[in-house]
Amino acid sequence: MHDQSHQSTSVLTDDECWEFLDLQPIGRLATAVGGVPEIFPVTFAVADRLVYFKTRPGAKLAELAVNAHVAFEADQWGPDVAYSVVLHGDAEILERDADRAAAEATGLRSYLQDGKNVWVRITPTEVSGRRLSR
């Protein structure tokens, strides 16, 4: 248990950020194309400090193709304490068999319907996390 004063904010270490991400099943991907922000919830997995998720060819992928720079967020909220981790990075659709095998090895179980889904990997350039209490 943390012993911190009422209404405090503390910054997570990189290790704490990745441990937190590893525990979360759901994150949100934000993209920016032509000045228009978009946001998509995704089920995701983490391995070797890379973020993996699956998607269907469509609007989301079109966004990524135009602007591979993405932001990604996961959070958890209790009555009095909240955690949030945000990372920025570059997203790419995995084309190589070895990359797809690494993605499959995460064991991710998504809500996507069966079909022509593709794997996307986010390679982070920065990660930051916060713990808030109220």
Next chain:
Amino acid sequence: MHDQSHQSTSVLTDDECWEFLDLQPIGRLATAVGGVPEIFPVTFAVADRLVYFKTRPGAKLAELAVNAHVAFEADQWGPDVAYSVVLHGDAEILERDADRAAAEATGLRSYLQDGKNVWVRITPTEVSGRRLSR
């Protein structure tokens, strides 16, 4: 209970989207400035189909000042069913007493530390929601 087939996706009506948003305490705000996506978790409240949240003067507000068009998302995930609602709209810092009173009337309890917080209101231009099952 819904009686839908395995791995289905259905679209929520506007009424269902707003009811869902009304039940969620936490959403994520996405902005796009200079082609760079940012994402921020916020505690929020809904009233009259407007979204209210509080923030501290700082990075988030700077984003909004440069590009008031935002995306906002809330979701809920179970083992087999997920809901997500995304809206797009324009965010503004509330300056008028009447607007701030409407925001205060939502009773929002945020994680922000006491201090010079400001109210932000998102006026939606579109809202969409999905129910996924797996």
